[in-house]
Amino acid sequence: MSAEQRLVRPELPAARVLVRGARVLDPREGLDDALDVRVRDGVIAEIAPAGTLEPGDGEDAIDAGASQLLAPAFFDPHVHLRTPGQEHKEDIASGTLAAAAGGFAGVIAMPNTAPVLDSAPLLRSVRDAAAREAHVAVGFLPAITVGLQGEALTEMAELREEGALGFTDDGKPVRSAGVLRKALQYQRLCGGVIALHEEDPALSRGGAMNEGEVSAALGIAGIPTLAESTMVARDAAIAGYEDARVHFQHLSCAASVEAVALAKERGVRASAEVTPHHLLLTDEAVRGLDTSMKMHPPLTRESDRAALVQALRDGTIDCVATDHAPHARDEKEVPFEQAPMGTTGLETAFAALYTELVLPGVIELGILVERLTAGAELFGLRGPRIAEGAPADLTLIDLDAGYLAGESGWRSRSQNCCFAGRELRGRVLLTIAAGGLAHRERSGALAGA
Amino acid sequence: MKHLLSIEELDRAAIERIVSQAERFSEVSDREIKTVPALRNRMVLNLFYEASTRTRGSFELAAKRLSADVVNFTASGSSVEKGESLKDTVLTLSAHKPDAIVLRTPWAGAAALVSQWCAAAIVNAGDGKHEHPTQALLDVYTLRRRLGAIDGASIWIVGDVAHSRVARSDVLAFQKMGARVTLAGPPTLIPREIEALGCEVRYTLDELPSADVVYALRMQNERMEETWVPSVREYAAWYQINAQRLRPEQILMHPGPVNRGVELSGEVADSPQAIITAQVEAGVVVRMAVLYELLAPNRTGLEPGPVPAEGRTPESGTDDLAPAGARGAGVGEGQPA
Numbered sequence: 147m148s149a150e151q152r153l154v155r156p157e158l159p160a161a162r163v164l165v166r167g168a169r170v171l172d173p174r175e176g177l178d179d180a181l182d183v184r185v186r187d188g189v190i191a192e193i194a195p196a197g198t199l200e201p202g203d204g205e206d207a208i209d210a211g212a213s214q215l216l217a218p219a220f221f222d223p224h225v226h227l228r229t230p231g232q233e234h235k236e237d238i239a240s241g242t243l244a245a246a247a248g249g250f251a252g253v254i255a256m257p258n259t260a261p262v263l264d265s266a267p268l269l270r271s272v273r274d275a276a277a278r279e280a281h282v283a284v285g286f287l288p289a290i291t292v293g294l295q296g297e298a299l300t301e302m303a304e305l306r307e308e309g310a311l312g313f314t315d316d317g318k319p320v321r322s323a324g325v326l327r328k329a330l331q332y333q334r335l336c337g338g339v340i341a342l343h344e345e346d347p348a349l350s351r352g353g354a355m356n357e358g359e360v361s362a363a364l365g366i367a368g369i370p371t372l373a374e375s376t377m378v379a380r381d382a383a384i385a386g387y388e389d390a391r392v393h394f395q396h397l398s399c400a401a402s403v404e405a406v407a408l409a410k411e412r413g414v415r416a417s418a419e420v421t422p423h424h425l426l427l428t429d430e431a432v433r434g435l436d437t438s439m440k441m442h443p444p445l446t447r448e449s450d451r452a453a454l455v456q457a458l459r460d461g462t463i464d465c466v467a468t469d470h471a472p473h474a475r476d477e478k479e480v481p482f483e484q485a486p487m488g489t490t491g492l493e494t495a496f497a498a499l500y501t502e503l504v505l506p507g508v509i510e511l512g513i514l515v516e517r518l519t520a521g522a523e524l525f526g527l528r529g530p531r532i533a534e535g536a537p538a539d540l541t542l543i544d545l546d547a548g549y550l551a552g553e554s555g556w557r558s559r560s561q562n563c564c565f566a567g568r569e570l571r572g573r574v575l576l577t578i579a580a581g582g583l584a585h586r587e588r589s590g591a592l593a594g595a
Numbered sequence: 596m597k598h599l600l601s602i603e604e605l606d607r608a609a610i611e612r613i614v615s616q617a618e619r620f621s622e623v624s625d626r627e628i629k630t631v632p633a634l635r636n637r638m639v640l641n642l643f644y645e646a647s648t649r650t651r652g653s654f655e656l657a658a659k660r661l662s663a664d665v666v667n668f669t670a671s672g673s674s675v676e677k678g679e680s681l682k683d684t685v686l687t688l689s690a691h692k693p694d695a696i697v698l699r700t701p702w703a704g705a706a707a708l709v710s711q712w713c714a715a716a717i718v719n720a721g722d723g724k725h726e727h728p729t730q731a732l733l734d735v736y737t738l739r740r741r742l743g744a745i746d747g748a749s750i751w752i753v754g755d756v757a758h759s760r761v762a763r764s765d766v767l768a769f770q771k772m773g774a775r776v777t778l779a780g781p782p783t784l785i786p787r788e789i790e791a792l793g794c795e796v797r798y799t800l801d802e803l804p805s806a807d808v809v810y811a812l813r814m815q816n817e818r819m820e821e822t823w824v825p826s827v828r829e830y831a832a833w834y835q836i837n838a839q840r841l842r843p844e845q846i847l848m849h850p851g852p853v854n855r856g857v858e859l860s861g862e863v864a865d866s867p868q869a870i871i872t873a874q875v876e877a878g879v880v881v882r883m884a885v886l887y888e889l890l891a892p893n894r895t896g897l898e899p900g901p902v903p904a905e906g907r908t909p910e911s912g913t914d915d916l917a918p919a920g921a922r923g924a925g926v927g928e929g930q931p932a
Contacts, residue, residue, distance in 0.1 A: 359791035363603075365724030365763050366703050368787070435704035479682055481702030483723060 149526040152311045153252060153283045154276040156242070158582025161185050161206075165542055165576075167196040168210035171217050172532040173512040174519075183216060185538040188581025193534050208576070213546040215511075218530035219251030219282075219539040219577055223341075223521035224316070224395060224419060224467035225492065227253075227284070229272060231260030236472040236559045238272075241492070242281040244470070244558035246585035248492040249541035249574040251530060252283035252522060253470075257294070258317040264289040264300045266308040273309050282579040285311040285525065287341055290329050296321045299329055303336040311525050312339035316395060317442070319345040319377055326381060330390035339417075339525055341393040342381055344402070345443065349373035354483045356429040356444040364435070366483060369444055375401030382409035382416055393524060394418040396469050398443035400453035407462045417524045419467035420454050422495045423564050426502045427451070431564070435482040438564045441469070442487035458517055459509055465520040468495050472560030489564040494551050496543065497570035505571060538581040547573035598710045598717040599885055601726045602767040610771060614736045616884035617877070623660065624880055634661035637890050640693035640715070642684070644670040644700040649851060649875065650720050650729075654697045657882035663890070666691070681705065682712055689713040694890050698722075716889040724760050730850055731764035733881040735772055737874045738808065741846060746773030751803055753834060754812030754858050755823070757784045761850045762812060766794050777806070780834060783823045799833070803840055810848040811836045811858045831857055838862050846870060 163185045170181040170193070182199035184192040192199060201207035210216065222245065228236040236244075238255075245253050255272070257263035263272060269288055276284040288305045290313045292298045302313060313329070320326040320342065329340055350373040355361050357368025378394055382405060385392040394406060397420050406418045423441060428448050431439045439445060457463040471488025478485050496518060503509040523529040530539035552566040577585035596609065623631055639658040641651055651667065658665045668688060679687075681700070688696070689712075696713070698706050699720040706719035721727045738745055750769050756762045756778050766776050776794040778785060785796055803809065814830060824830045837860035841847060847859075847869040855861045863869060 357787055359788040362786035362789040363763070363792060364703050365726070365760055365786075367724075370787075435707065476680065476682075480680060481700065481705040481708055481723075483702045 147307065147309060150528060152309050153285045153527055154273050154280060154309075155283045155580040156280045156582060156584065157277070158281065158579065158584060160188055160581050161538065161578045161583040162204060163576070163578065163583075164199055164201045164205050164207045165216055166199065166207060166209050167212075168214045168216035168542060169212055170532060171215055171512060171515055173516045174218075174529065175531055175533055177532055178512065180212060181216075183532065183540070185540065185578055185581065188538060190532060190534055190536050190538050190540070193532070208542065210542060213544060214575070215543045215545050216532070217249075217515045217541055217543065218519050218532055219541045219579060220249045220496065220518040221252040221520075221522040221527075221530065222250050222468050222470070222492065222495070223254045223393075223465065223525060225253045225255055225470040226258070226472065226488070227255040228472060229259060229275060230268075234474050234559075235477075237279070238276050238284065239279040239281065240557065240559040241470070241472070242279075242284060243585070244490070244492040244556065245282045246577040246579060247557045247574060248494070249496050249543060249577055250282055250492060251539040251541070251577060251579035251584065252285070252527070253492075254285045254287055254311060254521070254525065256314060256316040257287060257289040262289050262293050264292050264294075266301065266304045269305055269308045269310060281584045282577070285527070287312050287314045287316070289313065290315045290320055290340060291325060294318050296325060299325070299332060302329070302332055302338070306336040306338055310338055311527075312341055312393070314341035314343065314395065316341065316343045319343055319347065321347060323380060323384060327384050327388060330385060330388040330392070333390050339391050339393050341395050343395050344374045344377035344381065346373045346377050349376070353444070354440065355432050356446045358429060358447055360429045360432055364433070371399035371401055371446055371450060374398055374443055375405055378402045378405040382406070382414050385409070385416060386412060386414040389415065391415045396421050396424065396443060396467065397454065397457075397463060398424050399446050399450040403453050403457040403462055407457070410462065417464040418462070419465050419521065420458055420463045421467060421469045422491055422498050423489055424454055425451065425458065425466075426498055427564060432482075437478045437480065437482055437485035438489055438562050438566065440482060440485050440487050441471070441489055441564070455503065455508060459513060464517070464524055466495065466499065466517045467521060468492050470558070472558050473562045474560060475562075478562045488562065490556070490558050490560055490562055493556060493558060494563060494565040494570065496574065497551070497572040498565050498568065500545070500572040501570050538578045540576075540578045541574055542576040544573045544575055545571065547571065549573060596888055598706070599728055599889065600707045600710060600717060600719050602728045602731050602764045602771070603726070605728070605771070607771045610732065610735060610768060613732055613881065613884045613888055614739060616887060617732075617736050617880040620880040620883045620887075630660050630662055632662045633887055634658070634663035634890050637663040637694040638691070639663045639665050639695045639697060639886060640688060640691070641665065641667045641697045642688065642699070643668070643720070645721070647699055647720070649878070650699065653875075653878035654718075654720065654882050656879050657886055660879070661883055661886055663694075663886065666693070681709070685709050685712050689715065695886060718885060718889065721760050724758050724763075726764045727760040728764050729878070729882055729885055730761050731768035732885065733874060733877040734765055734810070734848065735768050736881050737848070737870055737877045738846070739772075740873070741870055742807075744773070745769060748774045748807045749777070749805060750774045750808040750810060751777045751779055751806040752810045752812065753779045753800065753803075753836060755784045755814050756780050756789065756812065757786050757823075758815065759812050763792075765810065766792050770794070779803070780812075781824050781830065800840055804842055806845060808846045808848060809836055809841060813850060813852065814854055814858045827857055834858070835860060836863055841868065843868065848874060851875065
């Protein structure tokens, strides 16, 4: 099975769109110009200087402007679509609608569903469901160990034949170094990136938030950042020894960044992701005990946040992943210590990062776009590009549009978003996924510019 | 004041107002008829998700002495055991229109959360390991009676700080009242960065003699099982407050119940330096003051003063603090328990 076949692509009506005069930005292609871009038959048919292309018959012409960004659509290597078993939180349709609304044309779903995605028949059934229901491309990472129990390896080779992009026990660490080593050895047979949720349960057990000043004041058991960073260091060493390909999920602290930097320097085949919430929020946000601020790993302190931003800039961290983790309202409407961990993130990722990091000049827009799209190539997939003949994976964003996050509702079935109510800039107007129209802003904002 | 959720949200003036009101109520406690009609026809609902005899009993007694109706609702044997959520329980009980809900839960922030869900005044009677504000108020009350003023006093809080809501509320309350607070205990039971509250931290009792007040925390047996400390014996050897460690002029406090031979030796627990019984006694009048602060009709002003006359009902006589005994409403009489 080819890498591209591992991604289930949505069957959407083919978009026939001409976007005129937008700021077309693709750092990989070295593009940053006012251009006209025509999409037809699933591909980018034509790219020409602004104002030179005329709409053809039946083509939807969008007159954009300098404040509207046309970028390669984003790719999120870490989402929870909650199918099967937890469809009251999210399903493939609602989760991928949320992705499209956030400018994403592809996502990778995690296996901590009910039942756990740990067998080939189950993988086949969720891939079939994705083919029917998804609005963007979906890949799956089945579990490394049966039932996420950290003991027996899943039938990784069979799972790969059935379309596994890679493997993860996300939500839980592979606690045993011996089990992880076997999985990494087995990777030589079956391939597939092994993505790691890093946490030493002996250090994190009982904790509900980051350990520090805020947890001390609230009397809530803290999780030291050490619980993550020691496991990153351990697993980088094992991966180096086995020459395995690993991906570190949702890094949350400076010490983990250092461990990843050291591993990369030593030639370990490692990559890493970071979430918008860890880039933008700290454990100060937990003082009010808002359960939307309860995530796993927890929000950390300002020095950790700053280190994560720097690592995203300099490439130590390769990509942004939302860890979109929907939970039903009544599940989150409980005391903080009782609440499940996780925040939704697909619909706010770009706008939150653009508003808080790009507008103040902390990160360049080109770097942000690169980091929001890099996840695909990390998992062996073709990265989205703006080039004639390339598959059309595009997003059009009005960079000037200001709004309050969530004010017009959510596409996700759940509302537990840590950015809800924040003033954001940057509204996704259009997302084209695999040549099909995945999202179109309904407010009429498209007429502007 | 609409709710009492934490000491953190109180300023010194609010603490002094409640404590002064408690002093006025303490006169009532010395009378033969201890009940006053101040909260007649008001309903106080005790909602306890954790076992508690003394705090709940103290609130119940306080409410009854103010002539309020009291309903007790405990988590065990109720719908809570059938999986009802905190929110649903509160909404259901709110149908009875309680004027105040006294809430104890094992979860930080639960009282603040509940205050957003219903119209009743919420009194936090302990939320997880976060706060226990009425305990801190009664500790301030007791200490102020003993010392006159707390300003400048050095107070050591000794023991399992990590699992103690009393410690957090006391640190904040004592400091707001002008004291200097030191936390001491095994390093495994002192939360990292707790100094951010403004207190100091020590891991031995070497400097204990510098304290004016020694406040010992209860060492719970289950903490031993979780190996926070190697053994009760080793804990007692290093942190027990006993006659060798306690100077005669130091005041000894404890939130109860005491583990004799663990955090306190029997002799200091029974010594005149210990004001543990006074703390228990203070619990009722301080909780009366809290309920009065939250529920008495048309309370005005920040200064402690005479009970305002507006709240009188025809049968309440000329003074809210007048005994209600004329109507035969003794403590607890006719009240649902």
